[in-house]
Amino acid sequence: MKTAQFLLAAMLALPAMDTAQAAEIELWRLDCGSIKISDLSAFSDTLRYQGEQRTLTDSCYLIRHDASYMLWDTGLPAALLGASQEGNGMKPSLSKTIKDQLSEIGVAPDKIETVGISHNHFDHVGQATDFPQARLLIGKADLDGFRAEPPAFAVDPSLVKPWLDGKAPVNTVEGDKDVFGDGSVVMLSTPGHTHGSYSLLVRLAGKGAVLLSGDTVHFEEQFTNNGVPPFNVDRAQSLASMGRLQDMAKALDATLVVQHDANDIAKLPAFPASAK
Known part of the structure; x- marks a missing residue:
């Protein structure tokens, strides 16, 4: 499996062979909530950030591939609209829904054909059920995690109920996944x-x-200090994945965006502007 991933990464680093026929790709950064953290040491298994506070962004993304639309992550649940962030601990809150943002750029919810999910935590699948017609793309192990008894930390199966019940299409992913078959969008x-x-x-x-x-x-500095949260399931895999993204960013001269880091997401235009 690792060999196949490395081969695909090398192939992705090659220049496009037929740019004249390439699909038109457009990317929007959506506001899908924020999470106020009163003790940031919860995000380092070495307690590196003791005494620090931070508000993490909860960004998700709309991708247009010619006339097809895909969401990447669906943020916090709509039930958290206007939720207070006072007090200690982790305090999530949502100020606007994905559907409301899509309406600003004239994209009807039923135009979303694909919902790609980075992982199964509630702050990344919160509004998925607003798009029950969409094909769900999710790692096989994380879909299995929705069915575990009891569910793991931060996993809420009700947030993906249409797909768990077989009422909506789902494709599980193992290894890398070329979403549209042309190398333009790859999980x-x-x-x-x-x-x-x-x-x-x-x-x-x-x-x-x-x-x-x-x-x-x-957040960005975790790349340089090898910061791994204690709630990650595998420290060695976490570090290897961090290295993979950094190496790929160098190979492709890519813009690497940390989805929970306010400074990082600012590398992309603020909604409703898009990147092309």
Whole structure:
């Protein structure tokens, strides 16, 4: 499996062979909530961040591939609209829904054909059921995690009920997944945070390659200090996945975006502007 992933990474690093026929790709950064953290040491198994506080972004993304639309992650549940972030612990809150943001750019919810999920935690699948017609793409191990008894930390099976009940289409992913078959959008296997975690490569004609981190890290400095949260399922896999994204970013001269880091997501235009 690792050999196949490395071969695919090498192939992805090659220039496009037929740019005249390439699909038109457009990428929007959506606001899918925020999480106020009163003790950031919960995000390092070496207690590196003791005494620090931070508000993490909960970003998700809309991708247009010619006339097809895909969501990458679906943020916090709509039940958290206007939730208070006062007090200690982890306090999630949502200020606007994905559907409301899509309406601003004239994309009807039923136009979403694919929902790609980085991993199965509630802050990444929260609004998935607003798009029950969509094909769900998710790591096989993380779909299996929705069926586990009891569910693991931060996993809420009700948030993906249509797909668990067989009422909506789902494709499980193992290894890397070329979503549209042309190398423009590729799910990259980056396990460690969960057993079936993924990141996403998006190739844009103007901006170039963009790598969306999923939860491979939660903020940029974790790449340089090898910061691994204690709630990750595998430390060694976490570090290997961090290295894979960094190496690929160098190979492709890509913009690497940490989805929970406010400074990092600012590498992409603020909604409703898009990157092309």
